[in-house]
Amino acid sequence: MTAERDRASRHTPSLVPRSATARALSLVLVALAYYASARLGLSLSLVDANVTPLWPPTGVAVAALLVLGRGMWPAVAVAALAVNVPISETFLAAAVTAVGNTVAPYLAVVLLDRVAFRRDLARLRDALAIIFLGALTAMLVSATVGAVTLVAAGTIPLADLPTAWAVWWTGDAMGVLVVAPFLLSLPLSWELEPWPVRRWLEAGAFLLATTAIMGWAAQSQLPLLFLVLPVVGWAAWRLQLRGAAPAALTASLVATWAAVRDLGAFAGLTVVEQMATLQAFNVCVALASFVFAALVSERQREAAELAAAAAQLEERVQQRTLQLSTANARLVQEIRDRSQAQEQLTAEEARSHREHEIAETLQRSLLPDRIAELPGVDIAARYVPATSDVQVGGDWYDVIPLPNGLVGLAIGDVAGHGLHAAATMVQVRMGLRAYALQDPSPASVMRGVHRLVSQLRVPEMVTLLYLVHDPSTGSLRFSNAGHPPALVVHGGESTYLTGGLAPPLGVTSEAIFTEATHELAPGATLLLYTDGLVERRAVPITDGLTQLADEVAKSVGSAPTEDPEALCDHVLAAMIDTDQVADDVALVVVRPTVASDGSLALRLPAEARMLVQLRGAVRRWLRESGIADDDAAEILVACGEACANAVQHAYSDAAVPGPLAVEGRIAGGTLELEVRDQGRWRAPVDRGGGWGLQLMQGLMDGVDVEQSAAGTTVRLRRDVAIDARP
Numbered sequence: 269m270t271a272e273r274d275r276a277s278r279h280t281p282s283l284v285p286r287s288a289t290a291r292a293l294s295l296v297l298v299a300l301a302y303y304a305s306a307r308l309g310l311s312l313s314l315v316d317a318n319v320t321p322l323w324p325p326t327g328v329a330v331a332a333l334l335v336l337g338r339g340m341w342p343a344v345a346v347a348a349l350a351v352n353v354p355i356s357e358t359f360l361a362a363a364v365t366a367v368g369n370t371v372a373p374y375l376a377v378v379l380l381d382r383v384a385f386r387r388d389l390a391r392l393r394d395a396l397a398i399i400f401l402g403a404l405t406a407m408l409v410s411a412t413v414g415a416v417t418l419v420a421a422g423t424i425p426l427a428d429l430p431t432a433w434a435v436w437w438t439g440d441a442m443g444v445l446v447v448a449p450f451l452l453s454l455p456l457s458w459e460l461e462p463w464p465v466r467r468w469l470e471a472g473a474f475l476l477a478t479t480a481i482m483g484w485a486a487q488s489q490l491p492l493l494f495l496v497l498p499v500v501g502w503a504a505w506r507l508q509l510r511g512a513a514p515a516a517l518t519a520s521l522v523a524t525w526a527a528v529r530d531l532g533a534f535a536g537l538t539v540v541e542q543m544a545t546l547q548a549f550n551v552c553v554a555l556a557s558f559v560f561a562a563l564v565s566e567r568q569r570e571a572a573e574l575a576a577a578a579a580q581l582e583e584r585v586q587q588r589t590l591q592l593s594t595a596n597a598r599l600v601q602e603i604r605d606r607s608q609a610q611e612q613l614t615a616e617e618a619r620s621h622r623e624h625e626i627a628e629t630l631q632r633s634l635l636p637d638r639i640a641e642l643p644g645v646d647i648a649a650r651y652v653p654a655t656s657d658v659q660v661g662g663d664w665y666d667v668i669p670l671p672n673g674l675v676g677l678a679i680g681d682v683a684g685h686g687l688h689a690a691a692t693m694v695q696v697r698m699g700l701r702a703y704a705l706q707d708p709s710p711a712s713v714m715r716g717v718h719r720l721v722s723q724l725r726v727p728e729m730v731t732l733l734y735l736v737h738d739p740s741t742g743s744l745r746f747s748n749a750g751h752p753p754a755l756v757v758h759g760g761e762s763t764y765l766t767g768g769l770a771p772p773l774g775v776t777s778e779a780i781f782t783e784a785t786h787e788l789a790p791g792a793t794l795l796l797y798t799d800g801l802v803e804r805r806a807v808p809i810t811d812g813l814t815q816l817a818d819e820v821a822k823s824v825g826s827a828p829t830e831d832p833e834a835l836c837d838h839v840l841a842a843m844i845d846t847d848q849v850a851d852d853v854a855l856v857v858v859r860p861t862v863a864s865d866g867s868l869a870l871r872l873p874a875e876a877r878m879l880v881q882l883r884g885a886v887r888r889w890l891r892e893s894g895i896a897d898d899d900a901a902e903i904l905v906a907c908g909e910a911c912a913n914a915v916q917h918a919y920s921d922a923a924v925p926g927p928l929a930v931e932g933r934i935a936g937g938t939l940e941l942e943v944r945d946q947g948r949w950r951a952p953v954d955r956g957g958g959w960g961l962q963l964m965q966g967l968m969d970g971v972d973v974e975q976s977a978a979g980t981t982v983r984l985r986r987d988v989a990i991d992a993r994p
Contacts, residue, residue: 284337295343298332302347305447309439310355323439325351326410327447329373330402334387334448335455338377345370361421368413372440376406387452388460389509390565395558399551403444411437431538438547445554446520453513463510471511474503478515479522486526491533493523493549497556504561508568512557520550639667642675643870643878643885644739644861648832650840652853654685654800662689662730663798663852664697669877670708673740673884678704679796679854680732680751696721696730696773710734710747714770714781718749721774730773733796737788739860739881740888744786744794749773752799755817757824758792762817790892793824793835794858800851801843816843832857861885866893868932874915874925874945882930883908893934894990903939903986906967909960910943910982918947918980939988946979 285291305324329344348366356362379401386394415433418424424432463471477499485492496519504512527534527546534542639647649665662682670676678700682689696717703716713734721730733754735746746754746765750772753764767784788794795816802812819842823835830838835857844853868889872878886907890900911928919925929944964971970985 284339291339294336295340298328298336298340298343299347299350301328301332302344303350306347306351309443310351323436323443324447325369326373326407326440326443327445327449327451328443329370330376330444330448331451333373333377334380334385334452338374341370341374344373356417357421357423361417361423364417365414368410368417371413372406372408372410373444375409376402376444379406388456388565389449389452389558389562390569392559392562392566395554395562398448398558399445399554402448403441403554404551407437407440407444410440434544441547442520442524442550445550446517449509449554449558450513450517453509456510460510467507471503471507471514474499474507474511474515475518478503478518482519482522486522486532488532489535493533494552497552500553501556501560504557505564508561508565509558512561516553516557519553523549642667642669642739643872643881644673644888645675645737646832646859646861648836648857650836650853650855652800652840652844652849652855654849654852662693663800663854664693665796665854665856666697666701667856668701668704669881670704670736671880673738673881674708675737675739675881676704676708677735677737677794677796677856677858678732679798679856680730681798681852681854683729683731685852692724692730695724696732700732700734704734708736710736710745710768710783711781714747714749714773715779718773718779718781722777724774729775731799732773735794735796737794737858738884740884740891742788742790742860744788745783746786747781747783749779749781750775752797752802752813755795755797755820756786756788756792757795757817757820758789760821760825762821764813764817788860790860791828792860793820793832795820795839796854796856796858798852798854800849800853801839801855803851805850812843819843832859866934868930868941870930872928872930874919874928874947876915878928879908879911879915882911882928886930886932889932895934895939895988899986899988902967903941903984903988906964906971906984907941907943909964910941910984913960913982914943914945914947914980917949918945920947922947934988934990937987937989939986941984943982943984944979948977949975949980 285294302325305328309323309325325344325348332340332344345366348369349362352362352365352369353359356365380397383393383397383401385397385402389395389398411433414436415429418432419426419429478496481496481499482493485495500512500515500519503515523546526532527542530536530542534545537545639649647667649667651663651665662684663680665679666676668676668678678697680693680696680700682693682696699720700713700717703713706716707713714732717732729750731751732749733746733751735744735754737744744765747768747770748754748765749770753766756763756765765784765786767786768782770779770781773779797816799809802816803809804812816839819839820835823830823838827834836855839855839857840853868886870882870885872882883904887900887904890903895903907930911930914928915925918928926946930941931944932939932941934940961971961973964982964984968984968986970983972983972985974981974983
């Protein structure tokens with residue numbers, strides 16, 4: 269059964285003829301089938317004698333190219349030419365029309381192969397692909413070529429072009445929608461498990477019911493064609509594609525017959541209106557049959573896998589139980605009779621105590637113990653837990669110093685509360701940190717975390733917004749997996765960053781993540797938050813987003829230099845009642861550092877990992893100050909040497925590195941930099957080094973070193989020329 273399912277589900281052709289004789293016979297049979305179905309379709313013509321609302325040959329061509337291979341296109345081309353020559357004004361018109369009739373199904377197969385289409389339509393994506401790519405999109409080619417050719421050949425006037433095009437597109441699309449799935453279902457009869465007799469009887473009953481309902485509804489003056497949809501859907505539910513395809517074909521054929529003869533719901537309508545109604549009906553039939561059949565097939569496959577796993581588990585449990593039951597049966601029964609009530613009470617108390625301890629441990633480790641001090645940005649964060657007995661949820665945030673001076677910002681939410689949500693959140697956060705340090709690209713990090721969440725088999729939804737900020741350029745790259753969008757406020761304007769969207773993590777087997785960019789101007793405010801900040805019961809979330817944007821814009825507008833910590837407090841006070849918090853709230857405020865007088869002021873821990881961020885901040889300050897590139901490069905080397913010396917020597921005897929301060933100013937064409945630490949340097953040892961001071965003196969016009977009990981200060985001075993470029 270598994271081998272049959274694999275053979276039937278491959279999107280590549282499984283019945284491609286191998287020998288020359290088989291290939292020639294296949295070409296002849298495809299050409300005959302195309303020609304015969306074309307003669308049937310022409311009997312339903314609405315425009316001139318060659319435009320019909322149902323063109324079965326497109327379904328024949330698509331099915332043949334899918335099952336027998338794309339090499340069957342010559343048969344389609346020859347048969348199309350044979351069909352079009354007698355009904356065309358000229359041989360050239362017939363040839364052009366035949367080209368369109370060949371290219372359209374060939375394009376449909378190419379598009380379906382691009383999305384890994386499986387011809388058993390056992391997946392939802394396959395049903396949607398054949399409807400929207402194979403039928404509605406690819407057939408635009410044949411309809412356009414054919415309708416324009418009719419006008420060019422003088423067969424129809426130009427005024428009839430829209431009508432002819434609509435009918436032609438409807439006919440070709442309907443051929444793919446109703447005929448191709450039927451033909452694709454035929455090989456399944458021997459590729460899949462054979463049906464018993466009762467299944468064939470059930471299929472026949474569905475077909476008879478479809479014919480009877482459609483035959484009556486098509487001639488009724490009331491718009492009752494929809495009555496057939498439950499029958500088609502039931503057939504798809506019970507029999508999947510092998511039952512849905514014949515029912516859908518029957519329903520579409522009867523509807524087309526009624527449209528051609530102006531019967532029932534189609535009476536009194538224009539040709540365009542008839543085609544629109546027919547197209548809509550057939551698409552609904554396709555959705556109700558093929559899409560439903562695909563969903564049922566997916567569910568049955570998952571159920572079969574689950575049943576197999578359950579059976580294996582049950583077998584192992586039974587074996588283990590049999591091994592233990594003989595030795596423990598008498599003892600278990602005695603313990604159960606004497607202490608059942610006490611065991612229940614003890615277990616409940618132990619579980620409650622354990623959950624409380626775990627909750628406390630997780631509560632301390634959920635969020636960063638402190639926000640890293642990073643040059644070029646001011647960051648503040650808040651976390652408000654929901655008011656519940658175990659105040660642990662899945663909301664979280666993180667600030668990650670990245671290589672090359674970049675800053676990673678993350679905020680996410682694991683739906684639900686309790687220990688499971690918190691444990692999942694911890695794993696996601698740690699995974700994101702690892703992926704970000706490996707490759708900080710938002711799309712790359714999202715793909716890694718998506719794979720992690722998929723393997724965790726998280727039952728709840730996981731949303732994540734991840735951003736990478738470059739303080740030296742102000743650029744902001746981000747990707748959003750189902751999380752509320754970030755808010756940027758600058759110059760009195762509020763903007764939500766709605767790009768880089770993707771579904772929540774882990775909800776789909778495959779996910780494509782993209783990146784979007786935004787320039788975070790100096791002085792702008794970036795706000796990251798979770799849905800607990802803006803969601804209220806019985807209130808649209810758009811109202812909460814609007815209120816948040818207004819509150820932040822008002823606060824920033826009244827106090828542009830307001831500390832991010834104060835802005836966090838203001839937003840929480842305005843948006844939520846901290847005494848009754850229905851959902852956890854995480855909030856992060858980020859603002860690029862701006863010095864109003866053009867000076868530089870940095871204060872960082874004297875750690876080697878911070879030197880990259882420090883150099884990026886100094887580089888940005890030099891560029892924004894208009895320092896020429898050559899001067900800036902030498903100043904940056906000298907400053908970096910002074911900072912590296914402080915990191916290496918100032919706190920060598922301390923258990924924890926102390927602070928490192930860098931200040932800069934430009935006045936009267938002279939640039940001054942001060943690098944200060946609060947440590948105590950050890951006496952120098954001659955180990956072949958000592959070139960740092962000479963390097964600084966060679967690059968700067970003046971270097972002063974002042975050591976005292978309070979620490980060491982290195983002052984660098986250089987005369988510079990201000991670059992006048994904008």
